[in-house]
Every structure is written in C-alpha cells, then in structure tokens.
Amino acid sequence: MDIKGLDYNTQREKLVMPEYGREVQxxxxxxxxxxxxxxxxxxxxxxITIMERMFPQGRESTNYRQKLWDQLAIMSNxxxxxxWPYDISEANKMVSRPQPMAYPMQRIAVRHYGxxxxxxxxxxxxxxxxxERDALVRLTANQMKVDLMAWxxxxxxxxxVAADLARxxxxxxxxxxxxxxxxxxxxxxxxNTVNKRKKR
Numbered sequence: 268m269d270i271k272g273l274d275y276n277t278q279r280e281k282l283v284m285p286e287y288g289r290e291v292q293x294x295x296x297x298x299x300x301x302x303x304x305x306x307x308x309x310x311x312x313x314x315i316t317i318m319e320r321m322f323p324q325g326r327e328s329t330n331y332r333q334k335l336w337d338q339l340a341i342m343s344n345x346x347x348x349x350x351w352p353y354d355i356s357e358a359n360k361m362v363s364r365p366q367p368m369a370y371p372m373q374r375i376a377v378r379h380y381g382x383x384x385x386x387x388x389x390x391x392x393x394x395x396x397x398x399e400r401d402a403l404v405r406l407t408a409n410q411m412k413v414d415l416m417a418w419x420x421x422x423x424x425x426x427x428v429a430a431d432l433a434r435x436x437x438x439x440x441x442x443x444x445x446x447x448x449x450x451x452x453x454x455x456x457x458x459n460t461v462n463k464r465k466k467r
Contacts, residue, residue, distance in 0.1 A: 283342050287318060295342045308349045314339060379418035380411060380431075388435040404440055408432060409450045416452060425449060 282292055291314065298310040315335050325331050336351060337358035345355070387407045394400040411428045428449075429442035 283344070284338055287321065287338075287342070291317060291321075292342055295339065295347070299343050299346050304348065307347065311339060311347060311349050377431075379414050381414065384411060384414065385435065388432075391436050392439050404432075404442070405447075408442060408447070412449055413452060 279289070282289060284292075294310070294314050294317070298307055298314060301307045301310060315332075318335050318338065319326070325334075328334070333353045336353045337355055340347065340351070340355040340358045345358075384407065387403065387410075391400065391403060391407065394403065408428055411431065412425070415424070415427065425444055429444055429447075432440050432442050
C-alpha cells in the first residue's frame with residue numbers, strides 16, 4: 268500500500284548497521300558527499316563522537332576506538348576519503364558471517380534414544396567386563412528409561428530397556444532385571460495451560 272506522505276522503514280534502503288539507526292547512516296552518507304577533505308575529516312570525527320555517546324558502555328572493551336572507525340568505514344561502504352586514524356583494511360571481518368556448521372545427518376534406529384545413547388552402545392560393545400563398564404551400563408540404562416518416559420507418555424517398561432540394551436549392543440550387555448535397580452523417576456504432573464475465568 269502506497270499512501271502519499273507516509274514513509275515506512277520497510278520501503279527504505281536496508282541499514283548496514285541497524286544499531287546506530289537511520290540518522291547516523293544519513294550523517295555518514297552526507298559526509299561521503301562533502302567536496303572538501305577537511306570538512307569530511309571534521310564530519311567523520313563528529314560522527315565517531317556521536318557513535319561513542321550512543322554506546323558508552325563499550326569503552327571498556329579492547330580496541331574500542333578502532334572498532335568505531337571500522338564501523339564508520341563499513342557504513343560508508345569504504346567510500347569515505349579521509350585520513351583514517353586506524354587501519355581499516357580488516358573492517359569487513361566485523362560483518363562477515365561464519366560458515367554454517369554441518370548438521371549431523373547420520374541415521375539412528377530409534378529417535379527417542381538419540382545419538383548419544385547410540386554412542387554409548389558402541390562404547391559398551393568395546394569395553395571389557397568390570398566396574399567401569401558396570402557403571403556405564405547403569406548410566407545408560409537409566410537414561411534409556413528416562414527417554415522412554417519422555418517419548419512414550421509415561422511408558423518406561425524395564426523389560427524394554429533390557430531388551431533394547433541387549434539388542435543394540437549385539438548381545439554384549441545382558442541386564443539382569445532380578446538384581447538391577449533402576450533410579451526412581453519422579454513423574455511431574457502436566458501443567459494445566461487452560462486459562463480459568465476468575466469468579467466474580
């Protein structure tokens with residue numbers, strides 16, 4: 268919708284550094300267009316002073332003044348012809364985005380146990396019998412039970428934990444349910460999210 272006399276931010280050019288607002292960006296654009304270099308220099312220093320006043324808490328950070336001049340260079344698209352008090356050649360690194368991290372796409376047999384539990388299965392398969400393996404079996408089995416409860420709406424069958432543990436460790440781990448004691452799981456009541464009207 269185009270209404271005469273109304274100027275929306277969505278219709279304007281996107282700000283390079285939104286934290287400083289459109290007024291500072293307008294000052295920078297004006298500074299770039301000044302014909303006299305001495306005037307541009309004075310204008311740039313005034314803009315730096317304004318930027319510093321907008322975020323005084325940043326003075327405690329290292330290379331604070333360098334960062335301000337770098338930001339000014341970025342907002343001017345490196346077109347501001349002045350005597351820069353700092354080297355601004357590395358300024359672009361401030362706005363460069365990091366490369367996206369690769370998302371693990373490996374498939375697992377059942378989602379409710381997750382990747383970490385399956386890593387524990389692999390570790391258990393390689394371990395020799397002993398106290399260390401027993402401790403890891405206890406940790407793994409109890410976490411499996413918690414996961415089953417979280418995903419199965421309260422179902423945490425001990426026999427299923429034992430069967431899955433034996434299955435995914437290729438039979439290396441056999442849980443003796445007659446002697447193995449699971450940690451007690453306290454079921455939290457589901458919060459009632461329905462808004463009740465107050466009685467008048």
